[in-house]
Amino acid sequence: MDDDSMGLNKELDGMTVVSLEQAVAAPYCGLMLADAGARVIKVERPEGDFARGYDAGANGQSAIFAWLNRGKESICLNLKDPEDLAVMHRMLAKADVFVSNLAPGSVARMGLGGAELRRDNPGLITCMISGYGQSGAAAKKKAYDFLIQAESGLCSVTGSAESPARVGLSLTDLSTGLTAFSAILRALIQRGRTGRGIDLEISMFDVLADWMNMPLLAHRYMGGAPARSGLKHSFIAPYGAFECRDGAQVLISVQSNREFAALCRQVLQRPELPEDPRFSENPERYAHRDALDAIVADCFAQFTAAEMVDKLDAAQIANAQLNSVADLSDHPFLRNSVVQIGDCDVSLAALPVTSHAGPGQKVPNLGAQTEALRAEFKA
Amino acid sequence: MDDDSMGLNKELDGMTVVSLEQAVAAPYCGLMLADAGARVIKVERPEGDFARGYDAGANGQSAIFAWLNRGKESICLNLKDPEDLAVMHRMLAKADVFVSNLAPGSVARMGLGGAELRRDNPGLITCMISGYGQSGAAAKKKAYDFLIQAESGLCSVTGSAESPARVGLSLTDLSTGLTAFSAILRALIQRGRTGRGIDLEISMFDVLADWMNMPLLAHRYMGGAPARSGLKHSFIAPYGAFECRDGAQVLISVQSNREFAALCRQVLQRPELPEDPRFSENPERYAHRDALDAIVADCFAQFTAAEMVDKLDAAQIANAQLNSVADLSDHPFLRNSVVQIGDCDVSLAALPVTSHAGPGQKVPNLGAQTEALRAEFKA
Numbered sequence: 182m183d184d185d186s187m188g189l190n191k192e193l194d195g196m197t198v199v200s201l202e203q204a205v206a207a208p209y210c211g212l213m214l215a216d217a218g219a220r221v222i223k224v225e226r227p228e229g230d231f232a233r234g235y236d237a238g239a240n241g242q243s244a245i246f247a248w249l250n251r252g253k254e255s256i257c258l259n260l261k262d263p264e265d266l267a268v269m270h271r272m273l274a275k276a277d278v279f280v281s282n283l284a285p286g287s288v289a290r291m292g293l294g295g296a297e298l299r300r301d302n303p304g305l306i307t308c309m310i311s312g313y314g315q316s317g318a319a320a321k322k323k324a325y326d327f328l329i330q331a332e333s334g335l336c337s338v339t340g341s342a343e344s345p346a347r348v349g350l351s352l353t354d355l356s357t358g359l360t361a362f363s364a365i366l367r368a369l370i371q372r373g374r375t376g377r378g379i380d381l382e383i384s385m386f387d388v389l390a391d392w393m394n395m396p397l398l399a400h401r402y403m404g405g406a407p408a409r410s411g412l413k414h415s416f417i418a419p420y421g422a423f424e425c426r427d428g429a430q431v432l433i434s435v436q437s438n439r440e441f442a443a444l445c446r447q448v449l450q451r452p453e454l455p456e457d458p459r460f461s462e463n464p465e466r467y468a469h470r471d472a473l474d475a476i477v478a479d480c481f482a483q484f485t486a487a488e489m490v491d492k493l494d495a496a497q498i499a500n501a502q503l504n505s506v507a508d509l510s511d512h513p514f515l516r517n518s519v520v521q522i523g524d525c526d527v528s529l530a531a532l533p534v535t536s537h538a539g540p541g542q543k544v545p546n547l548g549a550q551t552e553a554l555r556a557e558f559k560a
Numbered sequence: 561m562d563d564d565s566m567g568l569n570k571e572l573d574g575m576t577v578v579s580l581e582q583a584v585a586a587p588y589c590g591l592m593l594a595d596a597g598a599r600v601i602k603v604e605r606p607e608g609d610f611a612r613g614y615d616a617g618a619n620g621q622s623a624i625f626a627w628l629n630r631g632k633e634s635i636c637l638n639l640k641d642p643e644d645l646a647v648m649h650r651m652l653a654k655a656d657v658f659v660s661n662l663a664p665g666s667v668a669r670m671g672l673g674g675a676e677l678r679r680d681n682p683g684l685i686t687c688m689i690s691g692y693g694q695s696g697a698a699a700k701k702k703a704y705d706f707l708i709q710a711e712s713g714l715c716s717v718t719g720s721a722e723s724p725a726r727v728g729l730s731l732t733d734l735s736t737g738l739t740a741f742s743a744i745l746r747a748l749i750q751r752g753r754t755g756r757g758i759d760l761e762i763s764m765f766d767v768l769a770d771w772m773n774m775p776l777l778a779h780r781y782m783g784g785a786p787a788r789s790g791l792k793h794s795f796i797a798p799y800g801a802f803e804c805r806d807g808a809q810v811l812i813s814v815q816s817n818r819e820f821a822a823l824c825r826q827v828l829q830r831p832e833l834p835e836d837p838r839f840s841e842n843p844e845r846y847a848h849r850d851a852l853d854a855i856v857a858d859c860f861a862q863f864t865a866a867e868m869v870d871k872l873d874a875a876q877i878a879n880a881q882l883n884s885v886a887d888l889s890d891h892p893f894l895r896n897s898v899v900q901i902g903d904c905d906v907s908l909a910a911l912p913v914t915s916h917a918g919p920g921q922k923v924p925n926l927g928a929q930t931e932a933l934r935a936e937f938k939a
Contacts, residue, residue, distance in 0.1 A: 188758055189743070192750035217746055238781030248773045319893050322873065327793075328880035331801070331811045334888035336791060338728025341720050345801075345882065346790045348727050349717025355771050357912075359738050364568070364913045366745035367596055371571035373752060379567055386893055387912035392734050394627045394909050396885045401907065402617030406885035411725045412715060414706075422710070422724075432710045494701065501707035503724065506775045506785035509713035514698050514765055528780065530773050533736075533766035534743045 190537040191218030196369070198222065199272050200253075200280040203230045205326070205351050206310050206385065207282035208249040209358030214278070214365065215252035216536055222272060222554065223253045229547040240525035242544075247522040248529050252541030256555075257548035260291055269293065271558040274301050277378075278365055282310040285320035295380035305378040306368040308361050314384045324385060326353040333389040334406075338396050341411045356392060357385045412503075417463060418470035419444075419477050422503050429486035430503035433477075433493065438462065440498055447496035448489075449480045520544055569916040570597030575748070577601065578651050579632075579659040582609045584705070584730050585689050585764065586661035587628040588737030593657070593744065594631035595915055601651060601933065602632045608926040619904035621923075626901040627908050631920030635934075636927035639670055648672065650937040653680050656757075657744055661689040664699035674759035684757040685747040687740050693763045703764060705732040712768040713785075717775050720790040735771060736764045791882070796842060797849035798823075798856050801882045808865035809882035812856075812872065817841065819877055826875035827868075828859045899923055 196219040200211040208223075208230070215221040223230070230246070238244040258265040273279055273293065281288050288294065288309065295307035309315055312324020327347050330336050340346030361383045368379050390397075400406040407415045412432065414420035419441075422430040435441050438455065445454040454460050454476070459469040466473055481489055486502055493500040502508065509515060518531035522544035575598040579590040587602075587609070594600040602609070609625070617623040637644040652658055652672065660667050667673065667688065674686035688694055691703020706726050709715050719725030740762045747758050769776075775785040786794045791811065793799035798820075801809040814820050817834065824833040833839050833855070838848040845852055860868055865881055872879040881887065888894060897910035901923035 187756075188760070189746050189750060192746050192753070213742070217749075236778070236782050238777065244777040244781040245774055248777060313893055323876065323878035325813050325815075325878055328811055328813055328878055331791070331882045332880040332891075334883045334885045335728060336882060337884045339718060340725045340790060341723045344720045344790045346719045346725055346788070348731070349714060349786070349788065350771050350774055352727070352731065352771075356735065356738070359735070359742060360912055363592070363738060363742040363745060366742060366749065367568050367571050367913070367915075370596075370745065370748060370752075371568060373749075374571070377566075381567070381913070383912060387895060387910070390888065390891075390894055390909040391912050392729050392731075393885070393888060395624055395729055397889060397909055398617065398623040398627060398906070399615070400885040400889055402623040403615050407728070409725070409728065411719065411723050412710070432707055434704050434707055436704075497702065499702035499704055499707055501703075501711040503710045503715060504713045505716045506713045506772070506779040509769065509772060510776060510779055512711075512769075514692055515769055516766060527777070530769040530776055531766070533739055533762060533770050534746070534760070536746075 188535055188537055189217070193217040193219040193369075196220065196277040197272075197275060198278040198280060199224060199269075199276045201288065202280060202282055204232050204282065205249060205354035206357045206361070207280050208232065209355055210280055210308070210310070210361040210365070211253060212249055212251065213359070213362045213532070214280075215541065216532055216534070216538075218536075218538055219278070221253040222550070223250065223255045223545065224269065225255055225257050225547060227257050227259050229257070233547065239522045239527050242522045242525065244522075244527050244529070247520050247527045247544045251520040251544045253545055254550040254554065255545035255548055256551045266291060267560065268555060268558055271560065272554070273298050273305065275558070276302070276305060277369070279305060279307045280310070280361065280365070281308075285309070285311045285315045295378070299378055303377055304372055306365060306372065306381065307378070308365050308368075308381040308383065310357060310361055310383050310385070312384065313386045315382050319384070319386075326351045326385075329353045329385050329389055333386060333393055334396065335389060335393060338406060338409060340409050342409055345409065353385045353389055357383055357388045360388050416467055418467040419473055421474075423474075423478050423481040425481050425484055425486040425489050427485045431481060431486050431489050431493070432501045432503055434499055436499075441466070443496045444493075444498050448492050448498065449476060451476065518542075567914055567916055568596070572596040572598040572748075575599065575656045576651075576654060577657040577659060578603060578648075578655045580667065581659060581661055583611050583661065584628060584733035585736045585740070586659050587611065588734055589659055589687070589689070589740040589744070590632060591628055591630065592738070592741045592911070593659075594920065595911055595913070595917075597915075597917055598657070600632040601929070602629065602634045602924065603648065604634055604636050604926060606636050606638050608636070612926060618901045618906050621901045621904065623901075623906050623908070626899050626906045626923045630899040630923045632924055633929040633933065634924035634927055635930045645670060646939065647934060647937055650939070651933070652677050652684065654937070655681070655684060656748070658684060658686045659689070659740065659744070660687075664688070664690045664694045674757070678757055682756055683751055685744060685751065685760065686757070687744050687747075687760040687762065689736060689740055689762050689764070691763065692765045694761050698763070698765075705730045705764075708732045708764050708768055712765060712772055713775065714768060714772060717785060717788060719788050721788055724788065732764045732768055736762055736767045739767050795846055797846040798852055800853075802853075802857050802860040804860050804863055804865040804868050806864045810860060810865050810868050810872070811880045811882055813878055815878075820845070822875040823872075823877050827871050827877065828855060830855065897921075
């Protein structure tokens, strides 16, 4: 391995992040800051981040909490107690980044607003994460991941024709946490030029609204948002899941005449089909999709899913298996990472950006570093 | 506005990004680099990024393409032509970042691998985006957003009990583009310390696998991944959408006894319900959710959605409307941004991170800067 092929390696080494965080969005941001080499101090209420109680799968502790909080230090502070608030102030006086996803305004009410803190610490970057924004009517609206999926219209374009559905992962929280992480990196780069920190505000609604631009623009400029169609596509055929001999389903998505010809010749063994006027171009294929789907279904039903994937790969037809979560867990491409919470090892999907150091494997017990941090940041 | 409250403002000013990009993932990454102040040169094949043909909603040009490509320059190059490839080399010799989402290996086959390029330009950061990875069997597997949703197990936890569904936005592409953006920022920070660029590889499957950790950990440590349940929750009640008098649906998600008591007292006008042993704690409420849902449904049916949202907000019960995309388009919290493609203005949802400069409002026509860039990067 030459020097050029070295990857990321503690590029935020020496940076301190204080994160007054709970649940998912801010903790996920903090996790990536830790992965980048920053020291991340997680400030918890005396009773702890309620995400510690999301599940008890890791010998009584939460496996989900372990995923989101490995590599951090934990300090318990009661910020209504003036002495604890003073500890918080002393940590922030030396911090590079202050992240929070408490309710809008609550950080400022404790005297922890960015402008105030920068009087002593001009390089401090603050990042406040909220549901709908930090001011006005929006600031008062409570928010959870699922509710913002509904409010943003996402549920209306997800699911079957009959019933809208939520997305089965915490899309809003994770996209917001990653957006906040990127914004903090931008502010750190800017501080390298100006020497000054800034305030960042990230709203979950804004993040999801940007991600909704495809259906939004379809509504505004293309005659309407796409209809919900389960696993089917609203204007491409063949497209969707087909059942194989072993009951497993394989998906295809045929996006060009070249791919369709290869499918007919190499997979369906029906080289004449592209000449059939019903199937010559995608609009014709879509109009006659019932007939076409029947031909595809007949063929797929004769092979196991593994055989069919091999055939499709050989013909260079994009395909996927309709995997369960158990299938994901055993997937040959899955990169696992093992972390420790309490005395329990938790094997989870690794972060997608590879770094040499990684975020560390230890998940802090509640307040594990309280005494050490109190001593380090004493008056 | 004091100096402290200044935000992000062209923090990547002076940086040049060359992006050999198509479709969604890499263009979305490039969009954010442009928003951060970098000069982003989009390299297109002579026939153009096929995303220019995604729709014709903007006076014959694509509104979706406009969303993803505002603020960039466009140069057409045929990289099979040695002269055009030489132009590419000369641009990369002066670039800070090289992004690509061509098929794995194709960039290296053209002599555009990171280690090679860094001989002349040691600070160059490369970021290669793929479906499943850059090497081995994974590199050969073709990928589209929807197929990776299926392959990762996401479709198996999204939709109704009867039918799995894909997510109605390009989740895989957008999460990967944002991850790539964050990785490039990390590498730029590292280069500030080391003076050396590095190679980054981002796979869409890896990104989605990390985001699937919640159902994955449920499968591994909590007795099974959650069942698909449309808009319902698998262990919280009341939770879900209820129809109001005007036909609109309002969602609630009651996550504590305190919230349930407030719902009963202030919204349902049934202050005695929390004393009912069927509804005392969440497990009881979930066990008797049919009876509970009927009470909630009766109440919601008496008010319009707007009235019900006011009542719920007053009681501090988190809620949302089950909005359509049309509702999103008119949402009072939506921040719009107007961009120009050809002679057409396109109004779209703004980027969630506010920056003073913004990515620019102009979307380049195909090859708009070809001659100017050829002249700038002549031999």
